[in-house]
Amino acid sequence: MRIIVPALLVLALLPGCREQRAQLGQAMSGKPPVIAGSLEGEWVLADLNGGGAPAAAITLMFDPGDQGTSRVAGRSGCNRFTGGWQQDGRTIKLGKFASTMMACPPPIMEVERRFLSTLEAVNNVTYTEAGEAILSAPDGRRLLLRRPPKPAE
Numbered sequence: 001m002r003i004i005v006p007a008l009l010v011l012a013l014l015p016g017c018r019e020q021r022a023q024l025g026q027a028m029s030g031k032p033p034v035i036a037g038s039l040e041g042e043w044v045l046a047d048l049n050g051g052g053a054p055a056a057a058i059t060l061m062f063d064p065g066d067q068g069t070s071r072v073a074g075r076s077g078c079n080r081f082t083g084g085w086q087q088d089g090r091t092i093k094l095g096k097f098a099s100t101m102m103a104c105p106p107p108i109m110e111v112e113r114r115f116l117s118t119l120e121a122v123n124n125v126t127y128t129e130a131g132e133a134i135l136s137a138p139d140g141r142r143l144l145l146r147r148p149p150k151p152a153e
Contacts, residue, residue: 037125037127037131037133038062038087039062039072039085039087039092039125039133039145040062040063040064041061041062041147042059042060042061042147042148043059043060043061043062043133043145043146043147043148044057044058044059044060044145044146044147044148045058045059045060045115045143045144045145046132046144046145046146047142047143047144048111048114048115048118048143049114049118049141049142049143050142054077054111054115055107055108055111056077056078056104056108056111056112057075057077058074058075058076058077058111058112058115059074059075059148060072060073060074060145061073061074062085069084070084070085070086071083071084071085072084072085072094076099076112076115076116077104077108077109077111077112077115078102078103078104078108078109078112079099079100079101079102079104079112080099080100081097081098081099081100081116082097082098082099083095083096083097083098087125090124090125090126091123091124091125092122092123092124092125092135093123094119094120094122095120096120097116097119097120099116115143118135118137118141118142118143119135119143121137121138121139121141122135122136122137122141122142122143123136123137123138124136124137130146131146131147132144132145132146133145133146
């Protein structure tokens with residue numbers, strides 16, 4: 001007796017296929033995966049590599065710029081950073097970042113180092129139904145970004 005297993009199910013069971021497993025789970029729940037969107041605008045870091053939100057606020061502003069001058073800038077916990085970015089569907093390219101060099105307590109500096117190294121490594125972006133952005137690197141590191149709360153009027 002032969003059992004035919006859908007390719008997506010096989011892919012989702014393989015090690016290192018977290019994204020496919022998440023999309024399969026969403027598809028099996030009857031909800032289509034959300035994979036389209038744009039990073040343009042303001043974001044806050046909600047999770048760094050599965051460790052939750054850091055104590056120091058980390059913010060990002062993705063500016064589309066004009067004719068290839070797209071810039072991302074923000075606060076990385078202690079310092080400010082800036083660099084280029086490009087998004088083509090789910091593919092994202094972020095370059096090396098320039099940063100101020102203020103000193104902060106060692107725990108904040110360590111979070112900042114992990115955040116910036118992860119941000120430089122990401123090459124994929126997907127979106128949740130709630131509008132969050134998941135930036136992921138080939139080695140499994142990821143950033144979960146949320147839009148900041150709107151101020152009360």
